[in-house]
Amino acid sequence: MASKKGNVLIGVSASIAIYKSLEVISLLKKRGFSVKVAMTREASDFISPVVFEALTNSRVYVDVLEEFDNPDDTNITHIALAKWADVFAIIPATSNIIAKIANGLSDDAVSLLALASEAKKLIAPAMNSSMYLNPITQENIEKLKKYEFHIIEPVEGDLACNTKGVGHIADVCDIADAIESLSSEKILFGKKVIVTAGPTVESIDPVRFITNKSSGKMGYAIAKAAVDFGAYVTLISGPSNLRKPFGVDFVNINSAYEMLDELKKRIENYGDCVVIMAAAVSDFKPKRYEKLKIKKRSGNDKLVLELIQNPDLTKEINRFAKEKGIKLFTVGFAAETDNLLKNAIEKIKKKGLEFIVANDVSRNDIGFNTDENEVSIIYKDGSMERLPKMNKYDVACEILRRIE
Ligand SMILES: Cc1cc2nc3c(=O)[nH]c(=O)nc-3n(C[C@H](O)[C@H](O)[C@H](O)COP(=O)(O)O)c2cc1C
Structure with a gap:
């Protein structure tokens, strides 16, 4: 059979x-x-x-x-x-x-x-x-x-x-x-696809940083599925223990700014392309980077860390592409713990996305660091599609099938 x-x-x-x-x-x-x-x-x-x-x-x-x-x-x-x-x-x-x-x-x-x-x-x-x-x-x-x-x-x-x-x-x-x-159908044959994955890390001093729980599994699955479908794929990844998928052009980064630099470089290089923003980019970074390791001081049991916002990478790349006359098909991810759909719809409008993949990271069985995901896809016109719980590779294939 x-x-x-x-x-x-x-x-x-x-x-x-x-x-x-x-x-x-x-x-x-x-x-x-x-x-x-x-x-x-x-x-x-x-x-x-x-x-x-x-x-x-x-x-x-x-x-x-x-x-x-x-x-x-x-x-x-x-x-x-x-x-x-x-x-x-x-x-x-x-x-x-x-x-x-x-x-x-x-x-x-x-x-x-x-x-x-x-x-x-x-x-x-x-x-x-x-x-x-x-x-x-x-x-x-x-x-x-x-x-x-x-x-x-x-x-x-x-x-x-x-x-x-x-x-x-x-x-x-x-x-x-x-x-x-x-053995895969080549539905993205010859297309150029950039995928971001994993967390970003924002350094406090030479030994400390802030980051998040993203494992990179969803983004890596998308990069692999895009290769299987016949696309040229660049995977820009924050630190992750995952194996680099076979056939991708792989770029390692740490911070949100490094990810933005690489995105711009690759977009300029590729021209018109698909960009799938699956990375969990840190919203904030320390305002000041201490060149020397911060020491414990006697009589001072508090350390106040001032954080400032990182740039919004999706907005930045869309602006960059427009300036260069490059057409992007941008897909976003919304990892939320509450008001999942309301937040996703707001993001799609604000950031100029084609569609957004929303997942609920408050659940233990899906989302961060799990092998399965259950996502909803929200389109520009406000329509929404709920996909059943699947392994992340199958979710990746479903996302890629919706790219024009
Ligand atoms: C222990 C052992 C290991 C071998 N390893 C290899 C190998 O890695 N690559 C290779 O080309 N031949 C290797 N050979 C030689 C082949 O086994 C030999 O050429 C044999 O005729 C190949 O038969 P086949 O191609 O019909 O399977 C090895 C032979 C032995 C005895």
């Missing part, structure tokens, strides 16, 4: 990085994909197909002649498998399997499927750096790119041969992201 997210066929070849394919499969299953596996004979000597069968609840295709032994099992034939897949990803890909596919060979389950499948294809090479940098391997990889195979490049890292170098398989989350991206 086809899953909501799509069908992913994983081809596994005999690299020392083979265990990473198990991690990628787990991630894909958690994200709602249906997954099936095909392995080379050598790979099945490294890890038994039984492990992959347990993880995917599905038979693993290893023996190309097997289908003739089981003529009634139509699920296992290479043509049926090839047709079933929306994405075919080879994880890990040995130099051998890359060479075979680049030369049209098909004498094992993985290369056979690579030739038979019309799905989008991704290859995650993993090998010793001499093998990877060998011009023959490089030529084979270039040839595969020419035939629309997507390559997720290996990185520098520890290699099995007790050396360091390029050839270490890409990060498993990046591989899962790349597969998710390949």
